[in-house]
Structures are given as C-alpha cells and as structure tokens.
Amino acid sequence: MKKLTSLLLVLTLVFACIGCGSSKSSDSAEDVKSEGVMTYEEYVAADLDTEVTVETYVQAKQSWWEDKATVYTQDKDGGYFLYNMACSEEDYEKLTPGTKIKVTGYKSEWSGEVEIVDATFEIEDGNYVAEAEDVTSLLGKDELINHQNKFVSFKGMTVEAAGQDADGNDVAFLYSWDGSGQDGDDLYFNVSLDGNTYTFTVESYLCDNTTDVYNAVKALNIGDKIDMEGFLYWYEGVNPHITSVTAAK
Secondary structure (H helix, E strand, C coil): CCCCCCHHHHHCHHHHCCCCCCCCCCCCCCCCCCCCCCCHHHHHHCCCCCEEEEEEEEEEEEEEECCEEEEEEECCCCEEEEEEEECCHHHHHHCCCCEEEEEEEEEEEECCEEEEEEEEEEEEEEECCCCCEECHHHCCCHHHHHHCCCEEEEEEEEEECCEECCCCCEECCEECCCCCCCECECEEEEEEECCEEEEEEECCCCCCCCCHHHHHHHCCCCCCEEEEEEECCECCCECCEEEEEEECC
C-alpha cells in the first residue's frame, strides 16, 4: 500500500511506532473547534477533492520522508488519516501521541480509504489520546465504515489460514499480501467471526519487525482466539492496521 522504498524511511521507523502494542487512554477537556474549523460531521459531508480544515489529535505516526509525514489522528467524534502531510523532520519529532494539530488540506479517497492529502498543519494547545472503541459487532455491516480511521478493537476472533507455505502447508500469516515478501515487510493474516473471514494487516512502517505486535502475529497458530487493537484503515474494504494482538480474554 502506497510504499516508498527509501532506506531513510526505514530508519525513521524508530519514531513511527509510538504506542504499538500498548493501550491508550483519553485525557482532554471538551473538544471545542476553533473558528473556521470543521466538525467531524462537516468533514464527512464535504465533497471529495475540496479543501478541508480540521482540528485533530495525533494517535500514531506511520512514516516520514522528504519533509512529508503520514499520521493517524482522531478527535472525539472521528478519525482522520493524514497522508504525506508537509512536515519537517524537526516537527515530526514533536508529533507525539495526543498532540493537537490544526490541519488544512484536501479530502481525498484511495481504494475506499478517505484521507487528507496535500496538507499543512500547526501545533495547538490540547491533548487527547483515544481509547480503543470495540467495533467487533459491526464487522460485516455497512455501519462499520462510519468508524473509518478510528482507533478500534476487535475481540474474540479466530485465526484462520492466510495461505500456504512452499511445502503446501497452511500458515497463519503471510509476508506481503501474496506471500512474496520477507521478514520486515507487511504481515497479512486472516481472522473470522460468525462464519465470516476478514484480512487484517500489520503495516510495517507503523509497527516494524522489532515491535511486540509484529512478533505476536508471527507466533500465531491457526485456531487461536485473539483480541486486537488498531486503526480502522480501508483498502477495497475493511483492512485494519493492527497495533496490538493478545490472547482473547
């Protein structure tokens, strides 16, 4: 998905996976928008390819490269995925979880994922880190897309075969979507609920192969029951970017 190939981008991963595998909590006063700033409802209603201005809070950072940052953000009403936002390396360091930013860019869509592109931002006073919202019951329902880009959880799901290895044996995960990758690439794995199977991803720029979640997915067995947290990304349908995997409670 929208991959860059620079070594420098890989080196910045140490800053990208803040919070991978950890729980989050909220700490914020009432989320009042400044003059001229859209509410989340107004943002959703805005047409694609139109300019939007939102105030939102950094939840995690995916990558930085050539003065552009890709960031997962959220306010108390919804999530905003900021793709290739103009950002110096110095400012990227300041975008810690909870940081409030005012963002102006263009609402765009890529393979179902609604995002803000060609954006600029400024840091404002305020702090908010979202609790994971349990959306397990919404899987397979049209309402799920209303939570796109939020920090969410899925509970009590069963690991299914993701594909087969070179010997024809079923495996619980694949490196890259088709199994053509190697350690360090995105991990793809399948989980099921009520007879329906879904593909989830550990996005390697968000959570690389040194993180708990990456290694937890590598240790999965078909049939395991697991709970997960992550960001409700979309790619030709629901494709969550998972940041935490634990045994189901």
